[in-house]
Amino acid sequence: MKEDMIQIHSQDGVLEGRLAWPACTEQEVPCVILLHPWGAWDMDGSHPADMSVDDQPVRMFLQLRDAIADKGMSVLRYNSRFVPASNDSAVDYQRRTFSGLVEDACAAVDLVRNTDGVQAEAIWLLGISLGTEVAIAASEKAPILKGLVLMSTIGENYLYRRYYMDVERKLQWLWEQQLVEKDGTVKVEALRELDLPRWGWWDHLEEELQTLESASYEQIASILKLHYDKNLARDLQLGNEEAPSQFWQEWISNEPAYKRITQFTGPICIIQASDDNATPIREAYLLKNALKDRSNVSFTVFDQLGHIFSPRRGDARRTYGPIASEVLSFLTHYLEENN
Incomplete structure (x- = not known):
């Protein structure tokens, strides 16, 4: 060749x-x-x-x-x-x-x-x-x-894809792993025991979930949403180690x-x-x-x-x-x- x-x-x-x-x-x-x-x-x-x-x-x-x-x-x-x-x-x-x-x-x-x-x-x-x-x-x-x-x-x-991956997909995964009880309680302690990096996109637990034994499904949904908002706002304003803010601003406008x-x-x-x-x-x-x-x-x-x-x-x-x-x-x- x-x-x-x-x-x-x-x-x-x-x-x-x-x-x-x-x-x-x-x-x-x-x-x-x-x-x-x-x-x-x-x-x-x-x-x-x-x-x-x-x-x-x-x-x-x-x-x-x-x-x-x-x-x-x-x-x-x-x-x-x-x-x-x-x-x-x-x-x-x-x-x-x-x-x-x-x-x-x-x-x-x-x-x-x-x-x-x-x-x-x-x-x-x-x-x-x-x-x-x-x-x-x-x-x-x-x-x-x-x-x-x-x-x-x-x-x-990108804006909607990121929301899906950071919030919706994680919540869906909780159901797939049978971590949600019939009353809507999530077994956080069992979640912490899982080897999360193997899943590729949920590689760590948010700090609010590090000490809880259990939490309501709605509580976890709100924690994920708050982290999504915080991280997105940071990237749009300051950028991150991967790309400057202009990349993220441009990408979500496509x-x-x-x-x-x-x-x-x-x-x-x-x-x-x-x-x-x-x-x-x-x-x-x-x-x-x-x-x-x-x-x-x-x-x-x-x-x-x-x-x-x-x-x-x-x-x-x-x-x-x-x-x-x-x-x-x-x-x-x-x-x-x-x-």
Whole structure:
């Protein structure tokens, strides 16, 4: 496999990346551009071994590159703007904006569209998690796209998705774990004894619940709601360690992805995992239902896989890669059939 070093130029910086080519490039080939999940992902999609299913470092984008290039397509991957440049020791915190991520994706499309060997009318955006919302937003500005592949999909506006995860989903989980008595009392002592980090999204108990033996369901609902309000207000005003306030202000102002996606008329492949803790399956169904009258939309759910399409460990802890082989096979077959 041959790879070219590339640079993606946006209005406020330069991103380093690689453009991979299939073994045979005697004619122009389609190109798939990989868009990152949330966070400081490098161009390889690296994740530490302690969060993987096989105790090996995850290289998510290298997995996708190899599988896609093997089917005769080129693949562009690049460092997220959340990652510092090679000649710098620290990331520019203020560059962390949603609109900046969209701008990077559009710049990547322009780059490959003008690259010799790329079939300009066969450019795909493949996003994972946050990358799906970026892909949908970028498709509004890059109408020449062939199609979208959306994995671990975001469908709802961030404000409502965060409320669901921070409040509604936790309350739902209490019922699933049979911690709510018939009279509405919650067995907090039993809740504290559970290994919460294995669930991925409720990794600690709010301080008000640390000393209670039991509490009413309504009391816990109010505690969760107060923490949600407090944390959201902090992020919107001050930001947090992950992104400045402008990121969160911009993100909650976005029109929901399930409404925006209806403007894109090309092929759309939605791939979801049933055990996803970060972008629940309801997000994918929002997109599916918004596109229900379209014949060029594929919707597939992989059972018992999580956010990065890997199963839980034997102790029931969630994992974040590597991507399961059956998912890679399905994805590459879809791209082959639709190019």
